[in-house]
Amino acid sequence: MSNSRRGFFRELASAVASARDATAEPGPPPPPDLTDEEIARYSRQLVLPEWGAAAQLAVSEASVLVIGAGALGAPVALYLAGAGVGRIGILDDDAVELSNLHRQLLHFTPDIGAPKAESAAAKLRYLNPGIVVEPYQVRVEADNAAALLEGQDLVVDCSDSFATRYAVNAACCAARVPLVQAGVLGMSGLVMSVKPGRTACYRCAFPVEPQDAPRCADAGVLGPAAGVIGSLQALEALKLLTGVAPAIADGFLQVDLAAAEFLRVRVRRRGDCPDCGAL
Numbered sequence: 001m002s003n004s005r006r007g008f009f010r011e012l013a014s015a016v017a018s019a020r021d022a023t024a025e026p027g028p029p030p031p032p033d034l035t036d037e038e039i040a041r042y043s044r045q046l047v048l049p050e051w052g053a054a055a056q057l058a059v060s061e062a063s064v065l066v067i068g069a070g071a072l073g074a075p076v077a078l079y080l081a082g083a084g085v086g087r088i089g090i091l092d093d094d095a096v097e098l099s100n101l102h103r104q105l106l107h108f109t110p111d112i113g114a115p116k117a118e119s120a121a122a123k124l125r126y127l128n129p130g131i132v133v134e135p136y137q138v139r140v141e142a143d144n145a146a147a148l149l150e151g152q153d154l155v156v157d158c159s160d161s162f163a164t165r166y167a168v169n170a171a172c173c174a175a176r177v178p179l180v181q182a183g184v185l186g187m188s189g190l191v192m193s194v195k196p197g198r199t200a201c202y203r204c205a206f207p208v209e210p211q212d213a214p215r216c217a218d219a220g221v222l223g224p225a226a227g228v229i230g231s232l233q234a235l236e237a238l239k240l241l242t243g244v245a246p247a248i249a250d251g252f253l254q255v256d257l258a259a260a261e262f263l264r265v266r267v268r269r270r271g272d273c274p275d276c277g278a279l
């Protein structure tokens with residue numbers, strides 16, 4: 001990177017920090033300046049007019065919980081780590097299996113048998129040693145979701161179970177923690193962002209939990225389809241953390257990759273929603 005460009009980013013970062021200082025009543029300390037290493041590492045996103053130093057500092061201060069280190073969790077965690085999200089919790093209680101490897105890009109053949117959360121965390125630390133990665137070898141249930149959300153700025157639900165999805169939605173609504181939901185099966189999927197109390201939640205969109213829904217092991221899934229949906233989830237996460245673009249809120253994006261069609265479906269908040277109706 002040229003000295004003039006590096007100087008530009010340094011000035012931009014200082015200006016952002018100063019502006020925050022000027023408006024801050026007693027509050028958190030100002031964000032640290034970007035180091036030369038950070039300026040080089042993030043240069044291709046820093047140069048985006050929508051991004052810049054302000055967004056970089058925002059993600060560097062963020063804590064994000066990624067639920068599931070599988071087909072969706074892999075691209076989500078990789079892109080968030082690459083983008084410089086300061087603290088990433090990666091949560092999964094499964095071990096790596098041979099049948100995972102065609103779509104779960106954080107795990108390699110020598111990882112078979114290893115806990116997925118640990119396997120994922122090791123790769124993410126290789127990718128970006130400047131962030132904190134915390135593996136959690138637990139499963140989210142209705143009774144532990146609230147504790148797991150403590151201190152999180154955002155949750156990205158990459159689980160493959162409807163029960164988990166509804167439990168995470170309820171916990172995020174109760175704690176008012178923004179959430180990105182998604183699911184993938186075969187060559188299709190959907191993505192939805194939720195700002196609890198402000199936009200429709202997952203249960204507003206899908207009030208009744210599906211019973212006997214087909215599972216990945218039975219219906220199958222193509223690796224790149226999971227990659228597309230997971231990448232969309234990661235993009236939503238970065239939008240919610242920084243505000244650089246509107247998230248897919250008050251609705252969801254339905255993705256049919258066999259037909260190469262994307263459909264935006266609008267959803268209204270429901271006053272009788274048991275998760276967000278009272279917010």
Ligand SMILES: [Zn+2]
Nearest residue numbers: 201204273276
């Ligand atoms: Zn709702």
